[in-house]
Amino acid sequence: MANDFIKIRCTNCLVLNRVEASRIDHEPRCGSCKTVLTVPRQPIFARQDAFDRDVSYWPETLVVTFTSNSCVFCRISDPLLSELMVKHPGKLKVLKVDFDHDALLVERFKVMKTPSYLVYKAGEFVIRMDGPFKEKSELAKWIENLISYTSY
Secondary structure, eight states: OTTOEEEEEOTTTOOEEEEEGGGTTSOOBOTTTOOBOOOOOSOEEOOGGGHHHHHHHOOSEEEEEEEOTTOHHHHHHHHHHHHHHHHSTTTEEEEEEETTTOHHHHHHTTOOSSSEEEEEETTEEEEEEESOOSSHHHHHHHHHHHHHOOOO
16 A cells, blocks of 8 residues: 555646555645645535536546435435545545536436436546446445546
8 A cells, every 4th residue: 555646636736746545644735835635535516617627637536426316326325435435535536416406517418317427537538327226336346446447
């Protein structure tokens, strides 16, 4: 783990920093402007005005999940996504899009059912999955495989 590095983009100066994984909990600082680098630990609700920036600036695996309050499968997968973010800090970021309230993003990506997942690696679209997984463990395995996936 000592040689495992995580790439984190500074929100202040946008410089890409390489941080040792063992130091991720010790408030790493940007090598350029010395701002504390933030690592998301919980899913974040996406905003229409910042969506493209959030996708393009994240240097690792980004999962965009379209959820709905009325979707049982969404309520099952939400805690799992949070657990995976804690398990893989800095390697995984989850953006949630509310299917019922964010019609522009739903229409843009032509989402017809929830949950739907869009996966990006270093700002590049990788894969899309519409509908729920049969087992909760299948979703976890799918995302962990995507985190370790290096060529696209």
